[in-house]
Amino acid sequence: xxxxxxxxxxxxxxxxxxxxxxxxxxxxxxxxxxxxxxxxxxxxxxxxxxxxxxxxxxxxxxxxxxxxxxxxxxxxxxxxxxxxxxxxxxxxxxxxxxxxxxxxxxxxxxxxxxxxxx
Amino acid sequence: xxxxxxxxxxxxxxxxxxxxxxxxxxxxxxxxxxxxxxxxxxxxxxxxxxxxxxxxxxxxxxxxxxxxxxxxxxxxxxxxxxxxxxxxxxxxxxxxxxxxxxxxxxxxxxxxxxxxxx
Numbered sequence: 001x002x003x004x005x006x007x008x009x010x011x012x013x014x015x016x017x018x019x020x021x022x023x024x025x026x027x028x029x030x031x032x033x034x035x036x037x038x039x040x041x042x043x044x045x046x047x048x049x050x051x052x053x054x055x056x057x058x059x060x061x062x063x064x065x066x067x068x069x070x071x072x073x074x075x076x077x078x079x080x081x082x083x084x085x086x087x088x089x090x091x092x093x094x095x096x097x098x099x100x101x102x103x104x105x106x107x108x109x110x111x112x113x114x115x116x117x118x
Numbered sequence: 119x120x121x122x123x124x125x126x127x128x129x130x131x132x133x134x135x136x137x138x139x140x141x142x143x144x145x146x147x148x149x150x151x152x153x154x155x156x157x158x159x160x161x162x163x164x165x166x167x168x169x170x171x172x173x174x175x176x177x178x179x180x181x182x183x184x185x186x187x188x189x190x191x192x193x194x195x196x197x198x199x200x201x202x203x204x205x206x207x208x209x210x211x212x213x214x215x216x217x218x219x220x221x222x223x224x225x226x227x228x229x230x231x232x233x234x235x236x
Contacts, residue, residue, distance in 0.1 A: 037227075043209055045162075045227035091161065104150060104215055106225065108161045 003027065004092050004109035012115050013082045020067070021077040021112045023092030032096045034075040035106065036066065039089040048090075051075055079114075087116045120146045122214045124228035131202055132236055139197045139231045141212030147192035148214035152225075153185075156209040168195045202235045209233075 005024045013019035025034065036048040051059045051066045059066040067076040079086055090113075093106040121144040131137050141151055149170045154162040166187050167175045174187035184206075186198040195214075199206055211230040 043211070043230040043232070045211065045213075045230075047226075104225070105152065105164055105167065106213075107164075110161045 002109075003107045004094055006092055006109035006112050008112045009110075010113045010115065012117055013079075013086075015084060015116055015118050016081055018078060018080045019082055019114065021079070021090050021092075021114065023075045023077065023109060025073050025075060025092075025094050027073075027094065027096050029096040032094055034066070034068070035093040035095070036064070036075075036077045037091045037093060037108075038086075039091060039111070041088070045091075049077065082116045084116050084118060087114060089113050120144075120214075120216050120226045122212065122226045122228040124210075124212055124231050126231060127229060128232040128234075130234045130236065133203050134201055136198055136200045137202055137233060139199075139210055139212075139233075141195045141197070141214065141228050143193045143214040143216070143226070146214075146216045146218060148195075149192060149217060150215040151189060151195040152213045152215075153187060153195075153197050154211045154213070156211060156230075158209075162211060165197075199233065202233070204235045207233055207235045 003026050032053045034051045038046040038048055049059050049061045049064045049066050051068045058068050063080045065078045089111045091111045092109040095106050123142045125140045151168040153165045155165050156162045164177050165180045168187045168189040170189045170192050176182045184200055189195040209230050209232050212228045213225050216224050
């Protein structure tokens with residue numbers, strides 16, 4: 001089974017509107033971290049936001065917020081007030097075994113291509 | 119924030135030649151670096167975990183004799199694609215783990231290297 005599932009290959013959003021990118025995950029580890037990265041056409045991976053499994057509140061970073069529903073194992077990214085520069089690939093990723101001597105590896109989903117329409 | 123560089127940013131080579139890609143952490147020490155490969159319109163796939171002063175750990179299906187990894191110092195890891203063939207053409211991205219960082223910002227990505235094998 002896939003550890004990270006992003007079911008939306010592509011999404012369109014009107015400029016200045018909000019958009020939600022879906023991410024579900026699968027782990028039996030009680031301690032894990034969830035990440036969202038943005039990858040523009042230039043290729044670099046830009047860290048957006050992080051949510052720890054024990055965090056009580058949903059993470060927020062500027063226009064980015066993470067809708068963390070632990071029981072449903074979902075960690076959706078919400079981008080508010082979309083801008084043309086938000087057009088890019090977005091990847092959800094997970095790191096397991098935070099508390100142990102884990103490998104610190106990140107497992108990525110397949111990504112969602114977001115296109116912002118003027 | 120921590121900066122990771124990769125060199126070269128792109129390379130074109132003939133089939134059968136070897137190509138070396140460098141990954142450097144510029145302002146922090148990284149005992150662990152990761153090498154990913156990304157084919158067009160696909161996700162990042164972890165190839166190997168590089169640990170300073172020891173042998174790299176390769177993911178299943180990745181040929182260790184073809185993708186040579188050396189992590190000789192705390193700021194430099196190299197990936198050498200030996201006897202490259204057209205099917206090795208891909209985008210190679212490294213990341214470095216900053217042990218002094220907190221969980222949410224401990225792994226930093228390089229800008230990637232685009233390899234084209236003719």
